[in-house]
Amino acid sequence: MTKKVFIFDDNSDILELCTLILEDAGYEIKTSATSNHIVDQVSAYMPDLIFMDNWLPDVGGIEATQELKSHPDLKNIPVIYFSANNDVSALAQKAGADSYLSKPFDIQTLEEIVKSHIGPS
Amino acid sequence: MKNCEALIIGGSAGSLDVLLKVLPAIDTLINFTIIIVVHRKQGMDSLLCDLLSSKTTIKVKEVEEKEKILPRTIYIAPSDYHLLLEKDLTFSLDYSEKVNYSRPSIDVTFQSAAEVYTNKLVCLLLSGSNADGVNGLITVSSYEGETAAQDPTTAQVDYMPAQAILRANIDHVLTIDEMAAYINALN
Numbered sequence: 503m504t505k506k507v508f509i510f511d512d513n514s515d516i517l518e519l520c521t522l523i524l525e526d527a528g529y530e531i532k533t534s535a536t537s538n539h540i541v542d543q544v545s546a547y548m549p550d551l552i553f554m555d556n557w558l559p560d561v562g563g564i565e566a567t568q569e570l571k572s573h574p575d576l577k578n579i580p581v582i583y584f585s586a587n588n589d590v591s592a593l594a595q596k597a598g599a600d601s602y603l604s605k606p607f608d609i610q611t612l613e614e615i616v617k618s619h620i621g622p623s
Numbered sequence: 624m625k626n627c628e629a630l631i632i633g634g635s636a637g638s639l640d641v642l643l644k645v646l647p648a649i650d651t652l653i654n655f656t657i658i659i660v661v662h663r664k665q666g667m668d669s670l671l672c673d674l675l676s677s678k679t680t681i682k683v684k685e686v687e688e689k690e691k692i693l694p695r696t697i698y699i700a701p702s703d704y705h706l707l708l709e710k711d712l713t714f715s716l717d718y719s720e721k722v723n724y725s726r727p728s729i730d731v732t733f734q735s736a737a738e739v740y741t742n743k744l745v746c747l748l749l750s751g752s753n754a755d756g757v758n759g760l761i762t763v764s765s766y767e768g769e770t771a772a773q774d775p776t777t778a779q780v781d782y783m784p785a786q787a788i789l790r791a792n793i794d795h796v797l798t799i800d801e802m803a804a805y806i807n808a809l810n
Binding site for chain 1: 669
């Protein structure tokens with residue numbers, strides 16, 4: 503079965519680029535520009551991996567990740583925190599994310615971090 | 624057109640997908656310059672260059688200020704600057720006000736290139752949700768350059784190419800499948 507990645511970011515260009523790259527690599531991708539109702543959104547798709555932007559409107563990335571990590575059915579889905587913020591590592595830790603990715607990143611780094619968490623497509 | 628010196632491709636929403644389909648089929652021995660101006664937000668320029676590079680063996684690079692324009696190279700307009708072409712065949716980047724709510728504005732690049740390349744210029748407008756680029760195409764035609772637009776029925780967002788066809792007396796309306804052959808024949 504195709505492995506699924508759910509990307510949360512309010513920048514539509516990032517969503518489009520990451521979708522094109524990861525679909526090319528053989529993964530199934532869903533995107534969202536908001537982390538509101540995060541539990542409902544993630545439960546409805548049940549991805550193998552999540553990318554979470556730091557700055558999201560209303561509910562930010564930290565709160566959304568914490569919500570996922572405290573949910574019994576969703577806490578085991580790896581969350582990769584991604585941000586252009588210099589403190590991305592500290593932010594990821596605060597959120598309880600499994601890993602982080604500094605923006606900007608290149609195609610190889612994106613593909614490798616996905617593969618390292620859920621394996622090849 | 625034969626003996627084309629520059630092809631400029633403009634696009635907005637839905638254009639990246641077209642570029643990824645067309646680039647791999649473009650002949651690596653083209654002897655003209657390709658310039659891509661797509662609307663996008665700041666911050667992901669390197670990833671865009673990286674992605675387009677992965678689809679072709681032609682050199683792909685983001686434009687730098689005052690850089691000389693070379694053939695057999697695909698240049699990407701950086702986000703947040705207008706991209707202009709100078710008579711001495713160099714690029715210049717301009718941070719003046721947005722045009723059509725856009726920076727880079729496709730109109731600005733098409734119009735500036737029309738003055739430089741006149742009848743050796745081809746401009747192609749792809750999918751998008753506003754009419755940026757249409758006035759530029761009208762200018763390109765007035766300098767006897769060639770104009771083309773994506774067939775709106777093949778566009779994710781048809782407004783931009785549809786406006787071009789309606790207002791700019793386009794020379795060629797191309798489906799995505801027809802674009803690479805058209806571009807390769809410009810040599």
